[in-house]
Amino acid sequence: YQPLMDAMATHMDTVYEARPLLAFDVASDPAQTHEVTAPYDRRQRVGTVLWTTKTQAEQALDAAWAAFPRWEATPVGERADILRRFADLMEANMAELMALCSREGGKLLTDGVDEIREAVDFCRYYAVRAEELFAEPTRLPGPTGESNELMMGGKGVFAAISPWNFPVAIFCGQMVATAVAGNTVLAKPAEQTSIVAHRVVELLREAGMPRDVVQLLPGDGPTVGSVLTSDPRVTGVVFTGGTDTAQVINRALANRENAALPTLVAETGGMNAMIVDSTALPEQVVADVIHSAFQSAGQRCSALRVLYLQDDVADRVIQILEGAMAELHVGDPRDLGTDVGPVIDEDARRGLQAHIDRLKGEGRLLAETRLDPAHTAEGTFIAPSAFQIDGIDALEREQFGPVLHIVRYKAQDLDRVIESINGRGYGLTFGVHSRNESFAEEIAQKIRVGNVYVNRNIIGAVVGVQPFGGQGFSGTGPKAGGPHYLLRFATEKTVTINTAALGGNASLLALGD
Numbered sequence: 001y002q003p004l005m006d007a008m009a010t011h012m013d014t015v016y017e018a019r020p021l022l023a024f025d026v027a028s029d030p031a032q033t034h035e036v037t038a039p040y041d042r043r044q045r046v047g048t049v050l051w052t053t054k055t056q057a058e059q060a061l062d063a064a065w066a067a068f069p070r071w072e073a074t075p076v077g078e079r080a081d082i083l084r085r086f087a088d089l090m091e092a093n094m095a096e097l098m099a100l101c102s103r104e105g106g107k108l109l110t111d112g113v114d115e116i117r118e119a120v121d122f123c124r125y126y127a128v129r130a131e132e133l134f135a136e137p138t139r140l141p142g143p144t145g146e147s148n149e150l151m152m153g154g155k156g157v158f159a160a161i162s163p164w165n166f167p168v169a170i171f172c173g174q175m176v177a178t179a180v181a182g183n184t185v186l187a188k189p190a191e192q193t194s195i196v197a198h199r200v201v202e203l204l205r206e207a208g209m210p211r212d213v214v215q216l217l218p219g220d221g222p223t224v225g226s227v228l229t230s231d232p233r234v235t236g237v238v239f240t241g242g243t244d245t246a247q248v249i250n251r252a253l254a255n256r257e258n259a260a261l262p263t264l265v266a267e268t269g270g271m272n273a274m275i276v277d278s279t280a281l282p283e284q285v286v287a288d289v290i291h292s293a294f295q296s297a298g299q300r301c302s303a304l305r306v307l308y309l310q311d312d313v314a315d316r317v318i319q320i321l322e323g324a325m326a327e328l329h330v331g332d333p334r335d336l337g338t339d340v341g342p343v344i345d346e347d348a349r350r351g352l353q354a355h356i357d358r359l360k361g362e363g364r365l366l367a368e369t370r371l372d373p374a375h376t377a378e379g380t381f382i383a384p385s386a387f388q389i390d391g392i393d394a395l396e397r398e399q400f401g402p403v404l405h406i407v408r409y410k411a412q413d414l415d416r417v418i419e420s421i422n423g424r425g426y427g428l429t430f431g432v433h434s435r436n437e438s439f440a441e442e443i444a445q446k447i448r449v450g451n452v453y454v455n456r457n458i459i460g461a462v463v464g465v466q467p468f469g470g471q472g473f474s475g476t477g478p479k480a481g482g483p484h485y486l487l488r489f490a491t492e493k494t495v496t497i498n499t500a501a502l503g504g505n506a507s508l509l510a511l512g513d
């Protein structure tokens with residue numbers, strides 16, 4: 001990491017000025033300018049963000065609408081090449097992007113590396129998939145005297161609404177997937193991470209993405225979000241964030257007058273569980289639990305929230321866990337010795353603290369990491385903690401932070417455990433730890449989630465290898481980083497030609513040659 005650290009050092013004090021990146025230039029406006037400070041130390045400025053006004057958002061939509069036919073007609077190879085150049089540029093600027101992920105998003109440097117790598121992988125993966133899916137019409141077999149072809153196109157204008165917890169990876173994944181499929185895109189980054197989003201879109205423009213094809217609209221939900229979800233010209237929305245917000249977006253899209261039926265691709269919350277049976281290796285379980293529950297300060301939708309321990313192994317696992325949690329260092333994410341950084345902001349900290357205080361009040365605390373005020377006094381930090389609860393139903397909502405809930409179960413109650421996890425209605429990630437192969441397989445079969453992990457941690461899905469996404473309250477699918485993702489942003493047109501009438505074996509391919 002040393003060369004990266006040295007390169008990053010040159011970006012640690014830059015004060016940024018982010019602004020909307022639209023098809024047209026926007027004037028500065030002090031009334032629309034917001035300060036950004038670092039989550040690990042609120043005295044440190046990262047820069048300012050100029051928020052998009054409602055009128056600008058509407059004008060951006062005009063431009064996106066006008067640009068769509070031209071962009072859709074651009075050969076897919078050219079669209080994919082922009083993604084490849086963009087990936088190269090992100091790699092070349094990795095140190096700066098990592099520095100921004102830490103300074104603005106509170107991410108550990110190691111998380112920053114994974115983050116930029118994932119964004120690069122999304123670009124290269126979707127570029128290849130787009131060329132496979134969109135390059136040529138597919139000829140379909142049919143009766144003599146007729147040709148049938150399936151042609152792929154874009155859908156129109158997409159709004160891409162992304163979260164702060166993956167401010168480069170998910171932000172890029174949404175943007176490049178919708179764009180390479182032939183759509184024009186209005187990207188609304190999370191309010192908390194607009195500066196890194198701005199830098200990323202500057203690189204995307206440098207890679208050759210036309211200004212009116214992908215536009216960046218920093219701002220808040222009531223202003224920018226509501227334009228994007230109420231205008232009938234928005235063909236679809238790709239969203240990652242909370243389940244509640246996805247439901248609000250779904251209702252807003254459905255309530256539009258004179259709008260075509262929309263596409264909503266949502267990747268939302270999780271109440272992810274892990275089941276550990278008596279044959280599991282306690283040391284390995286604890287290593288994977290710490291990783292799954294506390295990496296990224298638990299701020300991943302894939303993170304472990306509820307750990308089910310079979311009675312025979314529970315005491316041993318909890319004892320090792322307690323020791324391991326006592327060793328975690330909470331503090332400045334730019335320090336390589338830090339294991340757990342801050343949570344994103346004061347609202348998040350307050351919500352988590354209230355949940356923790358309630359469980360402590362009920363006497364449920366099992367283990368906790370100590371905060372050292374010398375490293376945490378100026379930021380929004382939450383100490384990792386573990387509590388005993390009776391079951392997943394005791395949790396009212398997803399707690400998006402480093403809080404682990406532990407349930408003891410008896411072997412004969414396993415079916416009831418699985419029923420209650422399935423019955424809770426979320427379905428994102430799930431883990432099982434067991435050295436009994438048929439036990440693990442049986443559970444993996446019964447559990448209704450998007451991603452099952454056996455004898456390992458449950459976060460960090462790899463693009464193209466572990467397609468990621470859930471079901472139920474956890475999302476609509478299709479899976480990001482999977483082979484079918486781009487299809488949800490595409491139209492399919494079947495063209496049937498009576499070739500006899502054209503006097504031969506005509507096909508669109510032949511006509512186009």
Ligand code: UN1
Nearest residue numbers: 300301302459460461468
């Ligand atoms: C999210 O946290 O919003 O597998 C989803 C993982 C990541 C999760 C991203 N792909 O941990």
